Amino acid sequence: MLGRGHRIWTLFATVLVAARQTQGAAVHLADERPEAITEVEPGVILIDFGRVAFGNVRLMPPAGAKGALRIHFGEALSNGRINRRPPGTVRYKSTAVELAGKTPVVAAPAPDSRNTQTASKTHPPAILTPPEWGVVLPFRWVEIEGWSGTLHPEQIVRQAAFSKGWNDEAAAFKSSDEMLNRIWELCRYSIKATTFAGLYVDGDRERIPYEADAYLNQLSQYYTDNDVQMARDTIDHLLAHATWPSEWAPHMVFMVHADWMQTGDKAWLAGRYDRLKSKLLLGRRGEDGLISSNAQQIKRTDLVDWPHSERDQYVFTSRNTVVNAFHLRAMALMADMARALGKDGQAAAFESQARASMIEFQRTLFDAGTGLYRDGPGTGHSSLHANLFPLAFGLVPESHREKTAGWLADRGMKCSVYAAQYLLEGLFQNGADSQALELITAKNDRSWRHMLESGTTITWEAWDQKYKPNQDWNHAWGAAPANLLPRFVLGVQPQAPGWTSARICPYIGNLQFAGGIVPTPLGPIRISWKNANGFTLEIELPEGMDARVELPAAGKQIGVFNGDSLVKAARAGNRWVLDQPVTGTVTLDVK
Numbered sequence: 001m002l003g004r005g006h007r008i009w010t011l012f013a014t015v016l017v018a019a020r021q022t023q024g025a026a027v028h029l030a031d032e033r034p035e036a037i038t039e040v041e042p043g044v045i046l047i048d049f050g051r052v053a054f055g056n057v058r059l060m061p062p063a064g065a066k067g068a069l070r071i072h073f074g075e076a077l078s079n080g081r082i083n084r085r086p087p088g089t090v091r092y093k094s095t096a097v098e099l100a101g102k103t104p105v106v107a108a109p110a111p112d113s114r115n116t117q118t119a120s121k122t123h124p125p126a127i128l129t130p131p132e133w134g135v136v137l138p139f140r141w142v143e144i145e146g147w148s149g150t151l152h153p154e155q156i157v158r159q160a161a162f163s164k165g166w167n168d169e170a171a172a173f174k175s176s177d178e179m180l181n182r183i184w185e186l187c188r189y190s191i192k193a194t195t196f197a198g199l200y201v202d203g204d205r206e207r208i209p210y211e212a213d214a215y216l217n218q219l220s221q222y223y224t225d226n227d228v229q230m231a232r233d234t235i236d237h238l239l240a241h242a243t244w245p246s247e248w249a250p251h252m253v254f255m256v257h258a259d260w261m262q263t264g265d266k267a268w269l270a271g272r273y274d275r276l277k278s279k280l281l282l283g284r285r286g287e288d289g290l291i292s293s294n295a296q297q298i299k300r301t302d303l304v305d306w307p308h309s310e311r312d313q314y315v316f317t318s319r320n321t322v323v324n325a326f327h328l329r330a331m332a333l334m335a336d337m338a339r340a341l342g343k344d345g346q347a348a349a350f351e352s353q354a355r356a357s358m359i360e361f362q363r364t365l366f367d368a369g370t371g372l373y374r375d376g377p378g379t380g381h382s383s384l385h386a387n388l389f390p391l392a393f394g395l396v397p398e399s400h401r402e403k404t405a406g407w408l409a410d411r412g413m414k415c416s417v418y419a420a421q422y423l424l425e426g427l428f429q430n431g432a433d434s435q436a437l438e439l440i441t442a443k444n445d446r447s448w449r450h451m452l453e454s455g456t457t458i459t460w461e462a463w464d465q466k467y468k469p470n471q472d473w474n475h476a477w478g479a480a481p482a483n484l485l486p487r488f489v490l491g492v493q494p495q496a497p498g499w500t501s502a503r504i505c506p507y508i509g510n511l512q513f514a515g516g517i518v519p520t521p522l523g524p525i526r527i528s529w530k531n532a533n534g535f536t537l538e539i540e541l542p543e544g545m546d547a548r549v550e551l552p553a554a555g556k557q558i559g560v561f562n563g564d565s566l567v568k569a570a571r572a573g574n575r576w577v578l579d580q581p582v583t584g585t586v587t588l589d590v591k
Contacts, residue, residue, distance in 0.1 A: 026198035026230060029055065029133055029159040037151055040081060040143070045151050047142040051189060051457035052474060053160035054136045054196035054204070056108035060155045065099040069146040071107040073139040075473050077455075082143050088470040089114075089205045091138050106159070108134035115207040124241040126207045127197040129161065136161050136196065138204050138474045140457065161196035163227060168192075170524070171224045173485050175514035179441045180485070183448040187482035188224045190459040191217065194476040200234045203461055203472030209234050209241070211248035213477040215255050216421055220482035222262055226519045231259060232268070239275050245303040246293070246323050249279040250330035257333040260340065263521060264498020270341055280334060281327050282353075289357040290319050290364065291327045304385050307468045310416040312383040317376030321365050321386040328357055329393040340497070361395065371400045372407065384414045384423070391426035401430045409435035413446040417463060417478040424480065428488040431574075433507035436488075440481055448481060490527050492518045495548055501581065504539060505550040520545070535590040539582070546581035551590050561589045 035050040052075055059069075074082035075091045086092050093109035112135075119125040129136055142158075144151065173184040194201070200217035201207045218231040235255050242249065253276050260269045286292045293302050298316045302323055305311045314322075331354040338347035365373050365386075372382040373390055388408055390396050396404050408423060409432045415423055420439075427436035441449045446463045454464075459478030462468035487493050491506035499520040506514070508531050515528030523542030530536045535552050551560060551569075553576045560569040560576050567588065568579040576590060 026163060026233065027129075027161055027196060028164040029161055031058075031157040032160050033153055033157060037153060037156075043145060043147075045144045045147055046081070047144070047151070047156060049140055049142070049158050051193070052138050052140045053158060053162075053193050054138050054474075055158050055160040056106060056134050056136055057142055058157050058159055059097070059099075059105045059107060060157075061099050061102055061105070062149075062155075063102045065101060065148065067099055067146060067148070069097050069099065069107075069144055071095050071097060072143040072145075073109065073137060074141045074143075075138055077141060082141050087465050088468075090473050091204060093137055093139075106134050109137060111135050112137070114205055117206075119241070124208050124243060127199050127201050127209065127237075128207075129197060133159070133161070138193075138458070162192055163195035163198075163225070163230060165227055166192055166195065166225055167519075170226050170519040171486070171517050173490070173514070173516040175485075175489065176512040177437070177441065179449055179452075180437065180481075180489075180511075182452055183440060183481050184485050186448065186452055186457065187220065187459060187479035189457065190474075190476050190479040191220045191224050191482050193458050194474060195221075195230060198233065199230065199237055200476065202477070203475035205470070205472050208243075209237055210243050210245075211238055211251035211255070212245070212418060213475075214238060215251045215258070216418065216477045216480060216483075218255055218258055219421075220476065220479050222258070223483045223486045223518060226521075228259065228263055228521075231255065235259070235272065239272065244301055245306075246281065246297060246301045246320075247303055247326045249281060250326040252276060252279040253330040253333050257337055260337060260497050261494045262499070264496075264500065266340055266497075269337060273337060273341060273343075276334060276337075280330050281323070285327075285353075285357075288364070289353070289360045291324050293318050293320050293323065304383075305416050305419050307416070307462065309467060310414075310419070310462075312385060312411075312414045313381065314383045314385055315375040315379040315381045317378055319364065319376050321373050321375055322389050324357070324361055324365070325389040325393055325395060328354055328361060328395060331357070358395070362397070366397075371403050384408060384411050385419060388415065388419065388423040388426055391430060392422040402432075405430035405432040405435075408432075409439070413439050413442070413444075413463070416467075417460070417475075417480070421477075421480040421484070424484050425488075428484070428507045433488065434509040436484075436507075437509040437511070440484075451478070486516060486518050489514050490516055490518065490529075491550075492525055492527060494520075498522075499545055502541070502545055502547040503550075504537070504547045505575070506537070506552065508535075508552055537588045538586070539588075540585045541583055546583045548581050549578045549588065551576045551578075551588065553590065558591050561591055562586065 034047045036048040038046045040046045072082050072094045076083040076086045084092050095109045097105050097107045115126050117126045199209050200214040202210050202213045214234045256272050281291050284291045302320050304314045304322045331350050335347045335350035364377050373386040375381050375383050375386045391404050405427050424436045458474045461471035461475035488507045491504050493503045495501040495503040499522050506529050513530045518525040522544050526540040528538050553571050553574050560567040569576045
């Protein structure tokens, strides 16, 4: 039973988030000019804004204009015209407006019942945009019927909704692979475009925050923008309005831990810490230390992946490997936060429980013969998911990690765009960075190359329409490369809370060079590397930050040099690990 503290927190969080929304603190409408205007047939004008954004349009007609216009909005084209019967929940809407001289007119469709729902017993509330905006929807193209004469660019703007403080110059990424560069920009813009609601929502179909979606949004916004408040507001909303999947609850622990690492703010962490205990799935912990699943949980709430067709034929049992992997990861992060808050007794208890669970996890679910995890006890099936999550979470025995990464890479992208975040994390960290980059840019329909070549300007909810016929074409959980490429290819991650210390460890794959800007609370990290006739790294760190550096090692290299000076570094496998952290502006050469 939920106590008085929970009810007070729920009321507080709901009021706080609602206040931020209605005050318009997080988001605003920005005017955008069209990129192209074409008369596609007499009396019909097609306007292209270049990329999809959430918004509506404002018309500035000439003096004496009058009469009715029909305005069509669309995310998709068909034969050079807006597709008025797009698949699934790809957006098309139309509305009529009346001109009255040169008075500006805002054209916006009627509200959509799918994404303006109030809360119910089974459905959290949709996030509403400020009423004074008028209805916003995602669109790239507009068709106008009934406009008299030529439509000039200055006579129409898209009022596009974005985070008010978004800085397009805050982050950058460039590499020797032009396709990879285009993918990063697609994903960076996807994070920007989906800030329209002021909270992280699951695209346009429902406009509801979900924990896993929000965590992937959070990671990517940290690497593309300077804002931390949107993640915090989303966390507070989700603490008041939890959703139903088993693995989504531990994602709340992930989100709060990520905020602490980004900001170093222990006071904010302390205000949410106790509420996170209910997200550890401890109420489902059996005597064997594993999280158990009853018939209803097996049928509905143990998600593994979404949609169902992306589960790689996962076999569901009363002990689900994926659910248990999330439990173990959340317990480790919870112990980390408990120690930061001086709660050493609670940290020790979490660690003790996690050790007992880990022993049983390995004994029951790991098949030493194949070197893989089974989906659950009593089944011989080892799915992609039963192995990708343990690898990403550091649960695979160290002696098996490289083999597991190779097995996963060979299986390919047999998972959704959501699970791809974790699949690629595991590959990058365990010797399969070349394969990870190949999967991102693969010439098939399960890659970000496919999204780009299909013409989208915001990432999709699924790899293709055939994998999820009702998918949104504006879903930020599909934008994982926005965080993966700076975290792993540039190699930049926080080592200590608040970025007082960073870890610089590039995973270079087969690239010849890469560089970019990573925003942090202390200021931007500027970084570039070249992999030719040795390896060269150039980094510029903001004041107040040091960096622990690891560089690629190959062949008969002597060591790491700063100018003509040999830097103290130890070779560990395929890495040179510097003995001391670096500060300021540094150039390092591996020779």
